Amino acid sequence: MQPRSPYRYLAGYPERLTAPLREMIAAGTLGARLLARYPTAHTVRTDRALYDYVGALKARYLRSAEPLSKVAYDNRLHVIQHALGMHTAVSRVQGQKLKAKREIRIAALFREAPEAFLRMIVVHELAHLKERGHDKAFYQLCTHMEPAYHQLEFDLRSYLVLLEATGERPWAPADGAP
Template identity: 55%
Template sequence: MSRSLKQPTSLKYLSAYSPQVQSQIQTMLDQDKLGAFLLKKYPEQHTINNDKLLRDYVMELKNRYLRKSSPLSKITYDKKIHVVNNALGLHTFVSRVQGSKLKSKNEIRISELFKTAPEAFLEMIVVHELSHIREKNHDKAFYKLCEHMLPDYHQMEFEMRLYLTQLELKGGIY
């Protein structure tokens, strides 16, 4: 079987994409060109490197697009979130009864991996998690909301998957 028709097996972040796309990415990896491609497109990592700055960043996006949504009680980088568990960020909604009142809390946790990523990828993850405040499922309404906040959401998701592939197979770009 020729190389161009063979489906790569090491591209787990890109498994939903066509064999042709996976083959192109595999060729870039084989030729050590994926890192250079990403670095040219994203020459700098962001400087949002602590929980306070992350909270400010998330709240700015939330206030711009989801002003009337439920408040967020916690926003943090989390070193326990592992990409291998298919999670880059987590949105949790907890309801508790306190006396005669029902209290709810929304939390957003972003994988610590994104402390040293391009800002575009951090923004994509934040938009994804913020969208879960309104839309719990990954359905048409969810992705429509993601695209409302970030018009090139799907392209950013694809390139973020390229970034994760590069990190796992070849190492960081910065």
């Protein structure tokens, strides 16, 4: 079995955008560059804080969308399976009505990431409340909620390449830190 390339996260991007990233990884400067652009990690560490964070964004942009029953970090979501976050709807029959529980789960890897990356993932999952597929309307909704959505997605993908290629985690707490 052939090892998977960390650059698969950038599949579909033109060479003019990916070539500089390859050079920065080879030179060992990509982590410092991302850290300069996004200097601090967010403080949304608990599931409760994440629920409140997502709820605030939902209340601002998607008031009429169905309520969320659960929002949590999930240790089982792995970036390797191309899941940064996940939106699920579990339906069940209750009497003569069909009830749906909506949940958002965010990969636990993003407990230690810049707020901009967390926001991009949350915006993406919230957009799925209104738009199921990744079509033009979906991305218009994402950019309505986060105007820099596409740049954040590219930077997040760059971070995933860095993480897989080198193991470097610029926002991870120092050893012994809480």
